[in-house]
Amino acid sequence: MSTPERHWTTTPLTADLVRGALELERTERGLLPHRLPAWARAQCADPQLALAESQPSGVRVAFRTAATAVELDTLPTKRVYTGAPARPDGVYDLVVDGRLAGQGSVSGGTTLTVDMATLATELTPGPVGTLRFTGLPDGDKDVEIWLPHNEMTELVALRTDAPVEPAARHGRKVWLHHGSSISHGSEATSPTATWPARAASLAGVELINLGLGGNALLDPFTARALRDTPADLISVKIGINLVNADLMRLRAFGPAVHGFLDTIREGHPRTPLLVISPLLCPIHEDTPGPTAFDLDALGAGKVSMRAAGDPADRANGKLTLTVIREELSRVVGERRPEDPHLHYLDGRALYGASDAAALPLPDNLHPDTATHAHIASRFAALAFAPDGPFPAGTSLPAGTSLPAGR
Template identity: 70%
Template structure:
């Protein structure tokens, strides 16, 4: 077997690489940005490599990847699904595998305590691949931090050539991060990117789409041909700001992105339907009453009457985002708006309800990705001019 050093040349979708005692840990925020926020939720989310993949060309029929995963477990809750590695050969699904061993990050939601229990490096193996030269993509789990330790193949490896596709940079909340999608290539942004024929950089950060200036600066400095920002749900369920602060924060976020991308198509997406927060402010809180049956749900803790004092709801945020984009687009013809209920609305909720009241399931991720591709990459959608055939 050939052992190939894992370097930045073999990685796509990561914005930084940390050298660890075991190997390489991909990050989705650069080190300087991580240093500006000590929030544990953000640290966990950005280190989970949603949209990050190993990409190379080889004649190999067997591929082995050693990796040290860090999964998350919640005290008293049923086990979380293990992370999945998706294999694509020449752009087509060709296998899935998981890693054994690994560290476990144990979170007690009632006390906020976190304990990390160490474990061994595991191996992900794909065998029986077709002979001859082919382009390989191994998409890393969206829900586990991953340290890449070693890559072994039964033939030589070389970096894959540039695909020539446009780069789509997307920022959003846990739904964009992946939430409860079936695998890394079936999160809604990954599916939409595949259908749209673009290369994805996913800055969906679970619980952390909070209009942070360092995220805007990261997007400003990241080369991209298409940019979208999905704003709202984390602002509400974190009860982070009031209406007076929200509009200037959105303006500042977009201004910063425009400093680096003055004419790039930029799409602002408002929240998907989330009934608990349509007219009820946050914060969101976990409801532990059905935990023994393996069900965790979230509830809205705010009072609708608090809207008069400037507390935010999803409907208020949609109105503000629509107004702001209309205002700005008079001087920015490449700025666009999409109401998130066009991706997931009332009829969708009736058919495919949110299992925990906040996050979609795997079938809903597929629907959202299909809808986004149809509304944004097809027809007269804001990204349609950049579409290339998938596959």
């Protein structure tokens, strides 16, 4: 008996079908999600920032449909590092009515080759690929396709075997989070396995993830992007990238934190705002940056990081994670009498010494998937507790519009 022919419906990919991006750029092929707006990107020419913000961590195509089959054409950009182990293809997560229902990858796409010695890059064009999910349950349902958190992805076409409409938001609060590569999702195996995505699922909130690998650097344009993004709850995880880059001294750090928070408060004067200090990272607890690749480990085919600073330089104002935690606690404590909606969370409550013994960081810097799950559970239990910094309450007021792609 032959299988009935499937009749596909092609739905234009528009902003009302994309969640978690601050902006959608129209390209020759389709739509490229960005997690920083164009005006912010124009203020910094760092290629690492350009790469990080265009990797769609937390971005998903969301719709309601009775379809049992879905196809999504995309053009991924895959990274290849010379001399380093091959990276796996990015993973797409299919979520149906809030539950993970499938995973897949897209072959082809553009290849970005990075020379580890010189950091020079070369782009090699490639073809569009197709992601396909079949066997979805019958009946109307909410469908989300979470894009790979670590692979730039242009959205080209969406096809289904039944019509689609934008998914409802169900009155859920919007949680806006900013952090480093750990928040971006480094070393997590799929986009819904990153700790912010898991925590958002546990808490039943809508995530906008501005975790920017290597770029949680107290940049003023990032603060303004946070200021201008409608949200019910905001968190900022500050510290590790400043040490990684050896970017700032103690004299500049405290005022920069004040300025960053001042800017956010211009747009969100009473929104619950949680400042999170660094998770435990043994190599940098008392040793300043910069952070460097362990070349011996790299030669053996393993990626590992080391602290290249001198502990004696703490006396000259170099930052360590211990120093940063002390300063963040002080800054938040100073501001709290005038800002009762501002809160502080020591990152070691999410991942501390006992956690490091049971779940060590594979490369001395980034958590693996199991550790992301652990951090998410801790965060959900602490931040979304009845007496926590993110209490239950109403979501964005009726009529509040989120800019394109959010």
